[in-house]
Amino acid sequence: MITSISQRRHRARQLLAVLVALLPVAVLTGLASGAVSLGPLQALRALLAGDDGGQAAMIVQQIRLPRVLLAAVMGATLAMSGAAMQGLFRNPLADPSLIGVTAGASLGASLLIVLGGGLLHGFVGLTLVSVGAFVGGVLAVLLVYRLASSANGTSVATMLLAGIAITALTGAVGSLLEFFTDNERLRQISLWKMGGLDGASLPRLALAGVVGGSVLLALPRYAPALNTLLLGESEARHLGIDVNHTKLALIGWVAVGVGTSVALVGTIAFVGLVVPHVVRLWIGPDHRYLLPASALAGAILLVVADTLSRVILAPTELPVGIITALIGVPFFVSLLRQRHHYGMQT
Amino acid sequence: MTVLRLDGVSAAPWGEPVLVDIRLAVAAGEVVALIGPNGAGKSSLLRLIAGDFPASAGTLEFGARTLADWPRRELAQHLAFLPQLSLLNFPYTVEEVVLLGRTPHATGARADREIAHHALTATDTQALRNRLYTQLSGGERQRVQLARVFAQIWDSGDMSGKLLLLDEPTAALDLAHQQQLAGAIAGIAQRGCAVMLVVHDVNLAAAVGSRLLVLDKGRQVASGTPAEVLTPTMFRDLFHADVLVQQHPNGRQPLVIGL
Numbered sequence: 001m002i003t004s005i006s007q008r009r010h011r012a013r014q015l016l017a018v019l020v021a022l023l024p025v026a027v028l029t030g031l032a033s034g035a036v037s038l039g040p041l042q043a044l045r046a047l048l049a050g051d052d053g054g055q056a057a058m059i060v061q062q063i064r065l066p067r068v069l070l071a072a073v074m075g076a077t078l079a080m081s082g083a084a085m086q087g088l089f090r091n092p093l094a095d096p097s098l099i100g101v102t103a104g105a106s107l108g109a110s111l112l113i114v115l116g117g118g119l120l121h122g123f124v125g126l127t128l129v130s131v132g133a134f135v136g137g138v139l140a141v142l143l144v145y146r147l148a149s150s151a152n153g154t155s156v157a158t159m160l161l162a163g164i165a166i167t168a169l170t171g172a173v174g175s176l177l178e179f180f181t182d183n184e185r186l187r188q189i190s191l192w193k194m195g196g197l198d199g200a201s202l203p204r205l206a207l208a209g210v211v212g213g214s215v216l217l218a219l220p221r222y223a224p225a226l227n228t229l230l231l232g233e234s235e236a237r238h239l240g241i242d243v244n245h246t247k248l249a250l251i252g253w254v255a256v257g258v259g260t261s262v263a264l265v266g267t268i269a270f271v272g273l274v275v276p277h278v279v280r281l282w283i284g285p286d287h288r289y290l291l292p293a294s295a296l297a298g299a300i301l302l303v304v305a306d307t308l309s310r311v312i313l314a315p316t317e318l319p320v321g322i323i324t325a326l327i328g329v330p331f332f333v334s335l336l337r338q339r340h341h342y343g344m345q346t
Numbered sequence: 347m348t349v350l351r352l353d354g355v356s357a358a359p360w361g362e363p364v365l366v367d368i369r370l371a372v373a374a375g376e377v378v379a380l381i382g383p384n385g386a387g388k389s390s391l392l393r394l395i396a397g398d399f400p401a402s403a404g405t406l407e408f409g410a411r412t413l414a415d416w417p418r419r420e421l422a423q424h425l426a427f428l429p430q431l432s433l434l435n436f437p438y439t440v441e442e443v444v445l446l447g448r449t450p451h452a453t454g455a456r457a458d459r460e461i462a463h464h465a466l467t468a469t470d471t472q473a474l475r476n477r478l479y480t481q482l483s484g485g486e487r488q489r490v491q492l493a494r495v496f497a498q499i500w501d502s503g504d505m506s507g508k509l510l511l512l513d514e515p516t517a518a519l520d521l522a523h524q525q526q527l528a529g530a531i532a533g534i535a536q537r538g539c540a541v542m543l544v545v546h547d548v549n550l551a552a553a554v555g556s557r558l559l560v561l562d563k564g565r566q567v568a569s570g571t572p573a574e575v576l577t578p579t580m581f582r583d584l585f586h587a588d589v590l591v592q593q594h595p596n597g598r599q600p601l602v603i604g605l
Contacts, residue, residue, distance in 0.1 A: 238426065240419035
């Protein structure tokens with residue numbers, strides 16, 4: 001395929017513009033949909049109403065708004081983290097969970113669910129499980145990072161293998177816990193693993209906003225470094241990039257971002273792997289466009305998926321991870337079938 | 347003006363010494379071709395100068411400073427390195443790859459694209475400009491990577507103080523592009539850029555190199571003009587090969603005839 005740089009950049013800017021326009025639409029649709037269905041105008045009015053806005057205002061402002069915004073922030077964080085990891089590992093199949101963060105977080109959460117006993121009810125319980133997930137995720141990444149580091153620096157290939165090892169280990173310990181626990185907790189663990197945004201609240205949204213916002217602002221600063229890293233680590237070094245600092249910073253931000261997302265909304269697979277991949281097929285691997293476009297697309301995907309999860313079987317909610325996969329996979333597969341068109345090999 | 351000076355440099359990045367007591371000075375505009383049997387340390391010497399691993403003994407000076415004292419980015423504006431193998435498997439367009447060479451500079455998008463244009467012309471990759479790198483042949487990829495390192499140190503004026511390191515740049519090139527590369531190297535050398543390159547074809551080395559440096563088992567065993575270095579004795583001792591060495595019909599260099 002023949003593509004000039006100007007065409008590619010034009011296409012990237014077009015995509016960014018479309019995504020920027022779509023995000024508010026998705027958010028508004030999310031606010032309007034649910035067990036009590038509102039029209040888009042009604043939802044907008046309820047959103048802007050004061051304290052005496054009635055029932056609609058309460059539903060939109062206190063229940064749906066934190067949830068929809070949480071979905072947007074976490075979707076953006078997961079997708080941008082995925083794009084950064086695919087660049088760092090020079091592998092379009094890389095995923096934020098490769099560095100062990102998701103597995104560690106799952107184990108941390110399972111541990112608290114099983115050992116927490118009767119403490120774990122309501123908001124306090126949810127918060128404790130989240131803390132367990134976050135600590136587990138960060139500890140796992142630290143372990144993976146230590147295993148892959150030597151006097152000569154950190155090897156990303158070794159990190160990948162160490163990540164697989166740690167994922168297997170935490171998976172085994174997690175299964176052991178599940179084996180010995182009772183049925184109620186088993187279901188709790190398995191629901192938590194499917195991911196969901198039903199725990200959304202203003203304090204959680206604030207936390208997600210601060211952490212996710214920092215990650216979303218920090219990662220694009222490494223876009224030029226990621227562009228050169230695709231050539232190879234020593235090539236990036238020869239182009240004046242501080243490769244070791246870049247690696248450490250990227251892994252640190254991704255660990256914090258994904259750790260927080262697993263802690264707040266459970267494991268939502270797929271967004272971090274496929275969104276950046278699809279965006280790259282569309283606009284090419286230049287991270288200056290890929291990172292923000294992935295973030296926007298990830299936010300839209302998770303908001304839409306969460307809306308669907310509330311609507312399809314209302315008033316029952318489906319786990320959102322199921323929906324992200326059901327929406328994303330057909331789209332992804334159709335792109336894969338035309339992969340040669342996009343210059344992707346094998 | 348001396349651009350690069352190595353004084354008694356040894357290196358043992360993986361325990362075993364790969365380079366021992368290298369002494370070398372490269373002047374602005376000089377083209378030094380490294381030759382030697384497989385495993386002689388030619389690539390290691392280039393990688394040492396490019397900063398991939400530290401020297402275990404001796405001093406390495408680039409410009410007026412010790413190599414280790416150069417700030418990373420400033421060094422990248424003056425020294426470019428083309429490795430033997432490229433790992434790139436993401437679908438950048440050719441022009442995007444060449445523009446990556448401008449990463450250490452802050453010359454602005456317009457100047458960068460102009461320089462990329464020169465680098466593409468110098469490597470005959472202008473026609474590939476809008477193709478995807480992943481869809482190119484091996485030789486085409488090598489020319490694109492060459493264009494990238496050319497763009498990294500390109501200056502339309504004086505290039506003295508800059509150094510280009512090329513590890514087997516001709517390995518995948520056809521005859522026409524080998525000759526074109528020799529011309530491009532001569533062009534930047536004339537403007538003061540120093541070039542060090544590894545080549546296996548000794549006749550090509552004699553054609554592009556103003557000086558040949560012979561390495562064997564990590565040691566420097568000979569250095570001088572092509573006529574001084576390329577002798578039947580050297581080939582017998584080092585490569586265990588019998589050759590005829592004659593005057594090239596062009597009268598400028600020796601001609602080595604294998605079998």
